[in-house]
Amino acid sequence: MIQEFREFVNRGNMVELAVAFVLGVAFQSVVSAITERVLSPLIGLVFGEPNFDGLLTFGAADPETGIPAGSVGAALTALINFLLVALALFLIVKAYNRMQRKAEAEAAEQEPAADPEDVVLLREIRDALAADRTTDP
Numbered sequence: 001m002i003q004e005f006r007e008f009v010n011r012g013n014m015v016e017l018a019v020a021f022v023l024g025v026a027f028q029s030v031v032s033a034i035t036e037r038v039l040s041p042l043i044g045l046v047f048g049e050p051n052f053d054g055l056l057t058f059g060a061a062d063p064e065t066g067i068p069a070g071s072v073g074a075a076l077t078a079l080i081n082f083l084l085v086a087l088a089l090f091l092i093v094k095a096y097n098r099m100q101r102k103a104e105a106e107a108a109e110q111e112p113a114a115d116p117e118d119v120v121l122l123r124e125i126r127d128a129l130a131a132d133r134t135t136d137p
Helices: 002-010 012-047 072-110 117-135
Strands: 057-061 068-071
Touching: 002 012, 012 072
Parallel strands: none
Antiparallel strands: 057 068
8 A cells, every 4th residue: 555655646747746736835925925015006006905805895894804704895806816816827828838939949940840751651662663663674
């Protein structure tokens, strides 16, 4: 059972998933900093408040945060934060894909494209037939 578990953990996909998870957690702090320190103040300049937690509230206030239990604004703030994170990820993936396409194009320019297998086979047949014609009287 321990051997099976070791094989399961050492599979490439599991290790890649663990690395992706750790990078995702680290990236979350970067995105949170951008959202909280750059984008939220910009939203505050436009709308007068850096978040919408106090918007459309109802019910008793939470003693720790002071925000009412029923807060449409808090949900709206969470939705905006999600959209900002999604936008940041989209831009990063878009830049990554652009770099990948550029690298692939450069690699394709460096290596001449190999002929398809059927073309190579047809050339061999052509050369063999030409050689037979020259040897036959």
